[in-house]
Amino acid sequence: MRFAKRLDKVLPSVTLGLNARTLELRQQGKDIVALGVGEPDIHTPDVVSEAGIQAIKNHRARYTATAGTPELRHAICDYIKQVYGITYETNCVMASSGAKQVLFNSIVATSGEGDEVIIPTPYWTSYPDMVHLAGATPVLAETTLEDGLKLSPQKLHDALTPRTSALLLNSPSNPSGVTYTRRELEALAEVIGDRELWILSDDIYCTLLFGDQEFASLAQIPQFKDRTIIINGVSKTFSMTGWRIGFAAGSREAIAAMTRLQDHSTSCPNAIAQVAAAEALRQGPSLTAEWQATLIDRRALMLRLANEIPGITAVPPTGAFYLFLDVSKGLTEKYPTTMLLAEALLMEAGVGVIPGEAFGAPGFLRLSFAVDNATITEGLRRIATFMDKN
Ligand SMILES: Cc1ncc(COP(=O)(O)O)c(C=O)c1O
Secondary structure, X not given: OOOOHHHOOOOOOHHHHHXXXXXXXXXXXXXXXXXXXXXXXOOOOHXXXXXXXXXXXXXXXXXXXXXXXXXXXXXXHHHHHHHHOOOOOHHHEEEEOHHHHHHHHHHHHHOOOOOEEEEEEOOOOOHHHHHHHOOOEEEXXXXXXXXXXXXXXXXXXXXXXXXXXXXXXXXXXXXXXXXXXXXXXXXXXXXXXXXXXXXXXXXXXXXXXXOOOOOOOHHHOHHHHHXXXXXXXXXXXXXXXXXXXXXXXXXXXXXXXHHHHHHOOOOOXXXXXXXXHHXXXXXXXXXXXXXXXXXXXXXXXXXXXXXXXXXXXXXXXXXXXXXXXXXXXXXXXXXXXXXXXHHHHHHHHOEEOEEHHHHOOOOEEEXXXXXXXXXXXXXXXXXXXXXXXX
């Protein structure tokens, strides 16, 4: 028996695989410090869970419209107005089963055979695979530490061809935590000019920012609003990863196309989760303000401890909850790649991290600081000891 050709280029997710291994080792009784996790370490806020419980009790477990209930779509519009300062009608937004499905919908709806999708590196692990599944070609635009790990206007210019169908931007970034400023986005917009291409703007970490970093998206530039598809969700800001609600905003045509696709794939997202997500969005990002404030100290602690390790340089994150470490100078003959180093750190030092290979950035490791200070301290101690010995 054979499988469809489109799967040939699609690899299993390294991040999900490593997290599964971490769980497995823990179940075997091994003492593992997990710094690979990509989710908040708090529970979903009670008021949100309560809304879900009430939805079950009120028998709201039926199919809804594919794009989500009017209640949820109103809440999405209000939330976007609050966070982005831009207005969408309810028929210009839709809900899906996680931001992941929103991404998949947006890529499949805009790009196919013969099309190219520009993805700056380091990228979130699923992007190139999703582009392959759509039948299009990912064009990786490599960024360097000198660029601040951000796509420069020149590199964008070099990556554009008549076949470019979309540019996929993620800010704040998973894995690097770097965040584009409004001015940087305007410079990219200038390069794009009038070209017919979609901007897929993955803003899932939009509320998690540090220092005086402000959130910016190409959707906020008036000439770009209709060409941009906002990809967002409740997973990170509201600690609702397992509820699986994401949302998109864009032109009426883009949302209609993505809804058509979802009509024939998954229909509506979970009806109970829609009620809970609407409650979270109505409450707004301040609902998790206390947790967000803890990230400031955790970031500072992890950054300090990482930079104390010889051979490691940490990229100071301006958003999200990841620290991206350049360990290229610390690689040895025994562990010449970050893939092998991450494997050894897990098996021998008992610390789970994600290798840069998962993000198109070999030579780097991604650590999450959405864990408590004791976990950060112990994790970094183990990494320092291991690097010293090897
Ligand atoms: C950059 C980025 N986009 C999208 C997602 C997917 O989010 P969700 O869990 O809502 O599908 C994630 C989750 O890790 C992410 O980091």
